[in-house]
Amino acid sequence: NTQWKLKQHGRIPRNNTIALVVLDGWGENKPDQYNCIHVAETPTMDKLKEGAPEKWRLIKAHGTAVGLPSEDDMGNSEVGHNALGAGRIFAQGAKLVDIALASGKIYDGEGFKYIKESFETGTLHLIGLLSDGGVHSRLDQLQLLLKGASERGAKRIRVHILTDGRDVLDGSSVGFVETLEKDLSDLRAKGIDAQIASGGGRMYVTMDRYENDWNVVKRGWDAQVLGEAPHKFRNAVEAVKKLREDPKISDQYIPPFVIVDENDKAVGPIVDGDAVVTFNFRADRMVMLAKALEYEDFDKFDRVRFPKIRYAGMLEYDGELKLPSHYLVSPPEIDRTSGEYLVHNGVRTFACSETVKFGHVTFFWNGNRSGYFNQELEEYVEIPSDVGITFNVQPKMKAIEIAERAKKAILSRKFHQIRVNIPNSDMVGHTGDIEATVVACKAADEAVKMIIDAIEQVGGIYVITADHGNAEEMVKRNKSGEPALGKDGKIQVLTSHTLQPVPIAIGGPGLPNDVRLRSDLPGAGLANVAATVINLHGYEAPADYEPSLIEVYDA
Ligand code: 3PG
Numbered sequence: 166n167t168q169w170k171l172k173q174h175g176r177i178p179r180n181n182t183i184a185l186v187v188l189d190g191w192g193e194n195k196p197d198q199y200n201c202i203h204v205a206e207t208p209t210m211d212k213l214k215e216g217a218p219e220k221w222r223l224i225k226a227h228g229t230a231v232g233l234p235s236e237d238d239m240g241n242s243e244v245g246h247n248a249l250g251a252g253r254i255f256a257q258g259a260k261l262v263d264i265a266l267a268s269g270k271i272y273d274g275e276g277f278k279y280i281k282e283s284f285e286t287g288t289l290h291l292i293g294l295l296s297d298g299g300v301h302s303r304l305d306q307l308q309l310l311l312k313g314a315s316e317r318g319a320k321r322i323r324v325h326i327l328t329d330g331r332d333v334l335d336g337s338s339v340g341f342v343e344t345l346e347k348d349l350s351d352l353r354a355k356g357i358d359a360q361i362a363s364g365g366g367r368m369y370v371t372m373d374r375y376e377n378d379w380n381v382v383k384r385g386w387d388a389q390v391l392g393e394a395p396h397k398f399r400n401a402v403e404a405v406k407k408l409r410e411d412p413k414i415s416d417q418y419i420p421p422f423v424i425v426d427e428n429d430k431a432v433g434p435i436v437d438g439d440a441v442v443t444f445n446f447r448a449d450r451m452v453m454l455a456k457a458l459e460y461e462d463f464d465k466f467d468r469v470r471f472p473k474i475r476y477a478g479m480l481e482y483d484g485e486l487k488l489p490s491h492y493l494v495s496p497p498e499i500d501r502t503s504g505e506y507l508v509h510n511g512v513r514t515f516a517c518s519e520t521v522k523f524g525h526v527t528f529f530w531n532g533n534r535s536g537y538f539n540q541e542l543e544e545y546v547e548i549p550s551d552v553g554i555t556f557n558v559q560p561k562m563k564a565i566e567i568a569e570r571a572k573k574a575i576l577s578r579k580f581h582q583i584r585v586n587i588p589n590s591d592m593v594g595h596t597g598d599i600e601a602t603v604v605a606c607k608a609a610d611e612a613v614k615m616i617i618d619a620i621e622q623v624g625g626i627y628v629i630t631a632d633h634g635n636a637e638e639m640v641k642r643n644k645s646g647e648p649a650l651g652k653d654g655k656i657q658v659l660t661s662h663t664l665q666p667v668p669i670a671i672g673g674p675g676l677p678n679d680v681r682l683r684s685d686l687p688g689a690g691l692a693n694v695a696a697t698v699i700n701l702h703g704y705e706a707p708a709d710y711e712p713s714l715i716e717v718y719d720a
């Protein structure tokens with residue numbers, strides 16, 4: 166029985182208008198030509214930094230501070246927004262799967278028992294992202310699952326791979342496919358009929374999110390379920406190598422292919438009686454496929470065939486939709502989020518981003534839960550993202566539109582919290598296009614300015630922060646910190662997130678004069694932001710939240 170009522174804060178008044186801005190993929194790093202945030206004109210963020218230490222500081226956004234297995238794990242938007250919204254650190258999917266695999270508990274769970282029913286007569290299909298990025302999935306977990314399933318009766322296994330190049334270096338997919346092929350051939354030596362059946366690049370095949378473009382999921386469906394694709398190969402390593410010969414094709418965008426036998430027949434379409442596991446632990450880019458695999462009623466694209474399968478996710482991907490209904494590992498129980506508390510205390514909330522990040526400030530923010538807590542008090546606005554392009558060609562994305570919409574919400578005075586995600590530095594950073602990323606960072610800075618200006622007009626407070634690093638480091642470094650060179654002698658562009666800390670800045674006319682950021686809490690991270698924001702709304706944070714970053718001092 167949760168006590169939702171929050172105690173009033175002794176020193177900070179209620180009913181302020183608070184703009185809470187999350188710059189996606191905006192970390193702090195030393196000035197350098199590969200730090201796009203440094204290279205870009207960012208007068209607004211530069212000015213905020215001058216407020217250090219009382220109005221600006223750094224917080225951790227990677228590793229154990231956000232519930233990831235180790236300090237080598239870079240931050241990501243799922244764990245970042247979970248921590249920002251929930252105010253506590255939860256062991257995240259990556260870690261929970263590690264634990265379940267290490268203890269073997271994964272095989273005793275309901276999900277595995279359910280799919281195991283098909284092992285005698287059907288094929289086990291494994292679909293997911295093939296890399297060691299640790300953001301959506303991990304290769305070593307797939308390897309353990311392959312071993313565990315084959316030891317427990319899976320006789321025929323088909324793997325449907327999605328190549329990465331976004332959480333790991335572009336070009337690394339060939340190596341991952343080779344590793345997987347080696348494992349599968351070891352299984353074959355043991356008499357198990359195990360093969361890769363299909364593949365494609367994650368941004369072009371299957372892993373769309375927030376229903377931005379169902380064609381992406383359809384391309385995957387055609388290859389994985391129907392066994393149909395524009396490209397056919399006998400071998401997946403050859404497929405990836407060959408398709409990458411086109412200079413326009415990177416790992417993220419490899420077109421769909423199927424593996425065929427000597428008669429040109431697809432080796433692994435999904436048919437009645439089969440079992441399917443989507444082995445990504447992260448939710449956002451698996452929800453759409455999960456719907457296609459599970460929902461009887463489905464009108465997003467023509468599935469042609471809807472096989473009767475036993476399907477389980479690595480995790481439950483949506484706690485509200487209970488999707489999928491079977492899963493191998495229970496997700497973190499992210500309860501009592503700040504959003505839910507604030508709504509119970511009458512705080513009116515507006516949340517907005519463009520499609521590709523919309524779920525970050527709603528679904529992830531609310532603990533991987535879709536929908537509203539109380540629609541009378543909340544409004545979530547999604548600005549449609551451009552579809553079918555890579556964002557380096559449109560680096561301004563919808564930053565200004567998001568800021569306009571936030572400004573309107575602020576000036577309407579209808580809301581106490583206006584929460585937005587500005588995607589540019591992350592989405593363009595992931596393309597590895599350094600020039601475009603500089604443009605992206607400038608656009609994000611302009612959006613922040615618009616929001617701060619609106620806050621000035623209504624006498625409110627702003628909190629500007631980020632979910633993890635990306636655009637501040639666009640090159641892979643060698644041990645001495647110099648840009649690492651690839652085999653071709655060129656620098657290795659870093660498309661992924663980073664281990665860098667992120668800034669948090671507070672200010673605005675509504676911020677009481679005697680409120681400042683604490684200079685202790687050296688280990689503070691994203692999870693400390695929720696209590697901070699609850700305080701700024703005029704309430705004490707729940708006792709088990711990570712401590713607030715602010716203090717009231719005697720001026
Ligand atoms: C993606 O899904 O685009 C990347 O793997 C991670 O990016 P995000 O965590 O910023 O969404």
Ligand code: CO
Nearest residue numbers: 190242591595
């Ligand atoms: Co990202």
